Amino acid sequence: MYQTCRRTRLLLLLPAIAALTGCVTPVAVRGLSAQLVRTQLAYSLSLRGYFAAVEKFADAQVKIADYRIDEITSQMNREFGQRAGAALGHAATPEERQRIIDQLVKDVAGNTSADLPLKRKITDAVTSLQQRDRELESAYLVILAASQKLDEYIRLKKADEAAIQELTRAVGLNSEKITSIVDEIAKLSQDLTLSMTKTQ
């Protein structure tokens, strides 16, 4: 009888101590923390897929741009060729013909070499996109690692929680249940404090 009474008192005492010391991490906090890490992990995978798709699209756009530039260059070279052809028809001397041909070679070479800086500018822009993607990806991995670290701390069995768990095990109670009860008590106590403040 004395043992049962003492045990009952101990059962009531445990959540009360836990609530007063406020040392148990609430179940809701642990739940949110774990879910946050899972969501961030899923987001990082989705982000990687998104970057890969955008980069593939950008690579395709570079090919299209290169093709379009080459096409315009060919059109310009044709224009130079037609002008040279018309001029050759009116050339009176071999020197004059040679001058027209030299000019055509110069125009075509200049036209083609002018494309190189343009194409380089395009590939540099896409490289900048890829670099930025890698930076964002690695920054997000650091954010994820920080969240995981916090979650590890939140899920950690703290010294006070370890004590409660040991005690509850000794009296045959589920510690998770105690944690929920502690949460409830803490909430009730908070509500009570609020109502008392309002009535004053």
Add this chain to the structure above:
Amino acid sequence: MMTMTIDELLTQLSDLSLKLELTPDDPTKFDLQILILQLRKQVVAQAFDPLTTLANSTVEVEQLKLLMPQVDQAILTEQRRAMLVARIISLAKIALRAAGVNLVQ
């Protein structure tokens, strides 16, 4: 001063070129045609310009990297404290049993 984009300039020059279509060929008309084609190449390359502005925005995570080892340390400290508490309680239970108190395993 009025500023004009390459696109706007290209549109105006193309309109001008259309107006000159029926006039006899001359070097000026030829130069105009070449200028239009050069601008078309510029428009193609210019489409990629927005990508270069991406480099201006950064995400600062250095502070997170600095703070994480501190949490590691806190975890380690807490684990040691929990082990100590478990040991003390275990000793206390032995003492209680020795004193005749019946505890559930």
